[in-house]
Amino acid sequence: MNSLHLYKHIEFNFRKRKSTLFIFCALLFFLNGCQKDLELKYGVSEIKQVIIANLSPGSNLYVNISKSKHPEDFGAVNFLMNCKVDVYEDGVFKETMPFILKDTLSGFGYYTSSFKLQQNRTYKIVSTHAELGIAEATEYLPPNPQLVNFALIQHADSAHPNLTGKYIIALQDSAGWKNYYYFAAFYKILKPTVNSSGDTIYKYDFIWNIPSYTPEIPNISNYNRSFITDAGFDGQQKTFNFDFPSQYNTIYKEILLIIEISNTGKNYYDWNIQQIPLGTDYLNEGQYERINLKSNIINGYGHFTANSSTYIGIPIK
C-alpha cells in the first residue's frame, strides 16, 4: 500500500469518527429522540456575477459568466448571456465581446474576443449586468518559462511500482519581474474503448493525476501540479530534480509522457495554491473549517487568470 493510499484510508476512517461520536452519544444517553430538524435562516448574501476565464497565448479570450446562488439551491448553473463584456489590452479598450451560445439546453456559452492573446500584455475585462452591476478583473499574461535543460533520468514503470520516474529541469529565471511557476507530469494515452456497435476502437485520453515530488516544493497533498514562486532565484538559473510515480497501464496502445512547465500570472498562482489543501466541507470543526477562495474578481466570484506553458513529450510506447 503506498503512502497516498494509506493516508486516504486513514482519512476515511477518521471521518467515520464523527458518526462514532454520534452513536456514542445516542447510546449512552438513550437519545434516539434527541435529533430534530433545525430551521436555519442563512445564505442571504448578495447574488453576484461569477467570471471564469483563463488566458493562454495565441488563443482567443473565452469568458464564461454565470450567476451565484443560494447555498442550498441545487438547480443548474444559471449562465448569463446578457452581459456587456468589454476587454482592454494594456489599458486600451479593444472591443465588446459577443456571446457565443454553445449549448441551448443548459445555456452554456462564453464571451469571446475576435483577437488572439499575446504574451507580456495585461488584460482587463469589465462585465456589466443590468441586475448584478459591474464586475471587473485584470491579469498579466506572462511569457513562456525560459527552459535551459531537461532530461528524463528514469522512466516510471507500472510493473515495478517502487521504481519512480525521475526528471531534471533547469530554468533561467528572469530578474525583471516576479515569476510564478508550476511543474506537472501527465500521460497522453491511446486508450481502447468499445463503441456502440461492439467494435474496439482507440481514443486519446489523458491521465492527469500524477503528483511530482522535489525537496524544494513540498507536496503533502499529492497534488498533480507543483507550484513555486521565484523567490530566492534572483534571476539565476535554477535546477529541479523531480520524482513521480507510475500511473499508466500497458493496455494502452500509445503512451506519451508529457512534462509541463508553466509560467503563470499572479492570480493563477494565488487561485490554485489556495485550493491545494482544501479539506472536506465540515461544519465548524477546528482545522476543517472552510475559508473562502480569494480571487481577483472585483464585485464578483471566480477567477480571471493566465499562464503560458511549455510542454515536453517523451514517447513511452
Add this chain to the structure above:
Amino acid sequence: MRYFKLNKKLTFPFCILVIHLIPLKSCFFIIIVILTFVSGSSISVAQNQYLLKGKITEQKTKEPIPFANIYDSVFNIHSTSDSNGYFELQLKEAVYNFEISSVGYQPLYKEVRLLKNMEVQIQLKQDIQLDEITVTTEKISKTAEVNTSGMTTLTSISVERLPAFFGEKDILKAVLLTSGVQSGQEGARGIFVRGGSPDQNLVLFHNAPVYNVAHIYGFLSVFTMESLNKLDIYKSYIPVQYGGRLSSVLNVEPNFGNTQHWKGDFSLGAITSKFHIEGPLKKDRTSMNFSIRDCHAGLFTAPISRRQFKDETKNGTLKYFFYDINGAIQHKINEKNTLAWSFYAGSDFYTFGQSQDYPRVKNFYREVNKKKLTWMNMTNSIEWKTQLKKINITNFYNYSFYKLDSRQKSETVYRDYVKYTTNFNNIQYNTASKISENGWQTIIDQPISKIHHLNYGAKLSQRTFTVNTVNIIFKDSLGNITGRDTFINPKINAVDFYVYADYLFSWKEKLEIKTGGQLFLYHAKGKTFFYPQPRAEIIYHPITGMSIRTSVMRTVQPMHLLTNNTGDIQNDVWVPATAKIEPETAWQYSGGIQYDHPKGYTASIDAYYKSMHHLSEYKYGTNFILDKIAWDDQLLNSGTGRAYGVEFFFAKTKGQFTAWFKYNLGWSTRNYPELNDGKTFYYKYDRRHDVSIVLQYKLKKHFDFSVAWTYGTGWRMTTPSSKYASDNTLYNYDEANEPLSGNQSMITYWNARNNYVLPSYHHLDIGMNYVKKGKRVTHQLNISVYNVYNNLNVFSVFRQSDVDGDGNRYRKYKQLSLFPVLPSFGYTISFEK
C-alpha cells in the same frame, strides 16, 4: 491631623483616576509613589492605639481558618485573618462588637473591650444546624460567595443543595452558575471565563495543575465533592502567586479530613458509585481523607448498543468507564509546621467496536472498525507550611500528568467466490499525546503592620510535552506485521520560572491597594521569553458593606490547547509555546461595585475589558494527526482577541430561603490575518447573554429543595452564504481550443466565520434532598430532574440530504441534542464514629 485629612480628600479619587487615565507603565510607578506617600501619613495617625491580636480556628478540629472576616459595623472595621488564621488590628480604646465569619462556618458575635493590648482566641463552628443533626444536607443554606475583590468561593456546602445530574453533584457545574463563567454549549468540555477559551483557565488541585477536568463530555468534573474543601475562582485580579494562564484561576483546596473523628459514606447513583472515608490518624495532629468513584455507565451502554447494532444488522458494542481516586493526609508537626500530601488519579476508557458483513452470491465483504480511547490525569502535591515569627512560608512540590491515547483498527475482508481470491486489509493507527509537569513553589506571606502586607515568592515549573506520536501498523490475515509507519514528534522540554511580589496596603478599613507583579521567564526549543506582568487592584469602601473595585493585570500563557471544544476529545492536544508559536498574552482591565448587606444580601456589578495576543489556531486544511509535518508548522499564532462585558450578581445567603442570580452581558471576538479575509469575527462561544438563577429552600430538618435555571445565547457556527460555479464548469477544450461545457460542481462561499448564532441554550433543573439521621448512620436520598421542560439544546449540527415530494433534492440541517428531560436519584449512606 491636618496632614492626614488632606490626604483623605485627595488620595481616593486620585488613585481611581490613575487606573483609568494614565498609561499602564506609568500607572504602576505612580501607584507605588502614592502608596508610599499615603502609608507614611497613616502610620503617624496610628499612635496611642492598642493592638488586638488573635487567631481564628475551627472549633472541633482546631485547624486555623484562613481569610475569615472580622467586621464591626459601628466602627466600620473590616479585616481578614491571614492564611494561618491570625489577625492583628490597631484600634482605639473602645468596646467593639465583632462579627467573625467565614464561608462554611457559623458567624460568631464577640464583644471586645479594648483597654490594653489584647490577644483573643476565636473558634468558629462548622456551618451546620444546631439541632445535633450533623449530616451535610442539614446545613443551612449557602450560595456562591463573592468577596470584595470579586473572587468567588464555592464550598462543598454550597454545591450540596444544587440539583444533581445523574445523581451526581458536581462543583464545576456549580462554577458555571457563577458570575463571569459560562459553559460553551451542551457537551462542551471546560469552562469559558470572560470571553476566553477553556485552556486559558488554570485549574489547580492543591497547587498542581489539572489538564483535563472533564468526564463524559464535560458533564462531570474530575473532582468529587468528598475530595475537596472549597474552590476559589479568580477572574478579575488573579493573585500574583498564580501564573501561566490568561483568563482565570480555579484553585481547588483538598479535603484533608477531620482531625477529631472518623466518618465516611457510600453512595450509589445512576451511573456512578462512590466510597469515601476520612478521619484522624492521630487526634488533633494527623488526619486523612480518601475517596474513590467509579463510573459504571458501560454496564448499560454495552447491552443497549449491542441491541441497537443488531437492529441495524450489525455487530457492535460500546463501553464507557471512568474512575477517580483521591487521597490526602495532613500532619501538624507542631504549632508552626504542617505537612500535607495529596494525590489524585483518574482515567476514562471509551471502547467502540463495530462490524458488518455483506454476504452476496458471488462474493463476501466484511468491514470491522474498533476504537479505544483512554485519557488520564494524575496529580501529586506535597505542602510544607511553616511560620518564622510573623512570616508564613508555604512550600509546594507538585507533579501533574496528562495522557491521551487513541487506538484505532480497521479491517476489511473481500472474498471472490468466482475467482477464488481473498483480499485482506488490516490497519491499526495509534496516536498518543502526553504532558508531565514538575513544579516547585515558595509562597512567603509577611504581614508588616496593620497597614502593610507583603506576599512574595517564586515558582519553577518544568514540563515535558509529547505531541502526537503516530504509529501505523499493517497486518496480514495471519496477524503478522507486514508494514509499519511511525511519526514521532520529538519530546519538548519547557521551563518557566517566575518571581513575584504583591504589596497590600490597607488604610482605615476604607481602602485596600494591592500592587505587584511577576517577572516571568519561559524557555523552550532554544528560545527564551521574558514577560514582566504588572498587576494592581484598588478597593474602596465608601460605606459599610460597600466596595468599589478596579484592577488591571497582564497575564501570559506559555502553552496552548489545540481543540475543537466539542465532544471529540481526540483533537485535544496540549502544545508548548515555541519560537514559532509564541506564548499568549493578555491585558485585562476590570472594575465593579458590590454591596453586602448584613442580613445576607449581596449585589454586585462588574465590567471588564480584555485584549489577547498571539492566540493560536490550526492552519486551514491541516490534519494535525496525519500530516507528517512538525506540529508548530501547522498552527497560526497571529491571533488577537477582545472580550468585554458587564456582569451582574445578586445573592441571598441567609435564612431558609437562599438564592443567587447572575447575568453576564458579553462580547468576544477574534482576528487572524490568515482567516476570514483578515476581518474580525466573533468567537465560537461569544455568548451575548448568560443567565443563571438558583433558588434553594430548606423545609424543616429533613427536606430541602432547589431549582436552577440556566440560559445562554447559542453558540456560533459558520454557514455558507452563497455558492458559485467552479472551474469545472468549463471542462477542457475541444480541438478548436474552445471550452467545453463541464459538470456543475460548485464552490461554496462563506461571508464570515462564525456568522450564525444557533438557538439559545437553556434548561431548568430541580432537586430535592431527604435526610434521615440515625445515631451513627445517616441516610440521604436525592431526587433530581435535569431539563424539566425537555428543551433540546444543540450539541452538534449536521447536514442531511433529503428529497421532497416533487423529487427535488434538498439538504436540511439537523441538530443532535444530548439531554432530554432526565430524572435521576442518588442514595448515600454515611457513618460517623
